[in-house]
Amino acid sequence: MSSTCFLCHRCNKPLKISPDLSAMQRRSLEAQHRASPSPKMPVSGKLEDRTSRRRHPDPGRTSQEGACCPFTLLGEPSTQRTLDSIQNTILETFKIVSGQKDVDHPLCVDCMDGLLEELDAQLTLAEADNQKYKSFTERESLVSDEEREVLNAELQAELQSLEQEEARLTQELQDVDQEHARIEAEKAAEAETRELEQQEEQDLKDYAALKMEELELTGELSSVENQLVYVQGQLQSLSKTDILNITFTILDEGPLGIINNFRLGRIPDIQVGWNEINAAWGQTALLLFSLSKLSGLQFQRYELVPCGDHSYIKSLTSDEMLRLFSDGSHNIFYDNKYDRGMKAFLDCLQQFVKMLQKEEGLFLPYRIHVKGGMLEDTTGSGKCYSIRTHLNTEDEWAKALKFMLTNLKLILAWASSKYYSKK
Incomplete structure (x- = not known):
């Protein structure tokens, strides 16, 4: 049985072949299909598009030929071929290629009904235009x-x-x-x-x-x-303010020397507490330390470390800490660290005095003897007083401390006049 099929030109749906179609027509359709460039070419191929544009029928075409070639075939053609079918195929192919014949395409029932409705509408419009033209012509003639x-x-x-x-x-x-x-x-x-x-x-x-x-x-x-x-x-x-005079106030009137309201020393009649004496030593160490920094003097052998009522002197040769504070428990019959600390302070003061005498020509009323740790009253009796408590009385110890503060008071006045009076 042949596998030839037909497709609708509009909707591309397969068509059912009517059983009334004769065998001759089938053979002619199959011969036309075999004469096409490719058996599997779709309906919308280039050759079909070119030939479908020419809608004028061939004058020499018979009704039988029109009935034999009404559509385009798709699918595998039949293997039964005769000389007549081959000749017809060649002739039809030549006519199609030369443009002497148009290729018709099949339509399904629904597409045919739609096409007929469109043609009926166009026919109705053409008849209405024709009637208008006729009426106009008749009226024009009258x-x-x-x-x-x-x-x-x-x-x-x-x-x-x-x-x-x-x-x-x-x-x-x-x-x-x-x-x-x-x-x-x-x-x-x-x-x-x-x-x-x-x-x-x-x-x-x-x-x-x-x-x-x-x-x-x-x-x-x-x-x-x-x-x-x-x-x-x-x-x-x-x-313009004399910072030294404001910061440090030294009084040498009375039996005891006083610095910043702290009494330095004690006598049998005036028993000053050791906390006050330690604080006075801290102020004294701070004064000498400030004067050395102000004048640029670097002490030899010792370094002053002012720390309030726990100030001390550090030895540069042995790293020994010599105290400038005491609680009264030191033994006055032996050479103790408290006495050596006061003697070291006297050594530092003597270095500062030598610098003043060398540069400024300043002479103080109380001469310092560093080796014995004593101060000599050069303007009075010429007696020497020891700054140590070792084998010493409280009166002489307090007087030596007072002489030391008096020297510091004069040095303080010199520093104020030199560093602050010109501002």
Whole structure:
């Protein structure tokens, strides 16, 4: 059985072949299919598209040929071939290729009904146009020449009126276009104006913010300038202030020497507490330390370490710490660290005095003997008093401490006049 199939030209659905089709027609269709360029070419191929554009039938074509070749075949052709079918196939192929024959395509029932409906609608429209043309021709034949001239005059007048109306409407359209362009320009100008107003408002806000920042910075600048003036006044006042005299106050009146309201030493009648004596030694060590830093003197053999009521002197040769404080438990019959600390302090003071005598020619009323740890009264009795508690009385120890503070008082006055009086 042949596997030849037919497809609808519109919906591409397979068609059912009618059983009334004769065997000759089947063979002719199969021969036409075998004569095509490719058995499996689809309905919408290039050759089919080219030939389908020519819809004029061939005048020499018989009704039998039209009935034998009504559509395009797809699928495998039959293997039964005769000389007649081959000749027909070649002839049909030549006609199709040369453009002498159009290729018809099959349609299914639904597509055929739709096509018939479209043709009926086109036929109805053509008949209506034909009736209009006939009525116009009949009416034209019934009109006389005079009526035709009158009608032509009326039509000319109407034409002129319509032309005038067209010119008026054209002018109105131009006016409307101009008005539209003007309105668009006004809208653009209004939009630009609104944008400029918004920009102006934003600029005013920015200006207000900058103005506020300027006022704040101006206030801060004024405050800083006032602070600067105040600090400069304070600096000028402090530069004229004798810091040594303000910081250290030494009194040598009475039986005991006093520094910053701390009594240095004790006598049988005035039993000063050791805490007060230690604090006085701390102030004394701080005074000599400050004077050495101010004058740039570097002590030999010892280093002063002022630490309040627990000040001490560090030996540079043995790293020994010599105390300038005591709780009264030291033994006055032996050479103790407290006595050696006071003697080391006297050594440092003597180094400072030698520097003054060498550079400034300053001489003090009480001569220092470092080796014996004693102070000599050169302006009075010439007696020497020991600064140590070892084998010494409280009266002589207190007097030696007082002589030491008196020397420091004179040194303090010299330092104040040298370093602060010129400011």
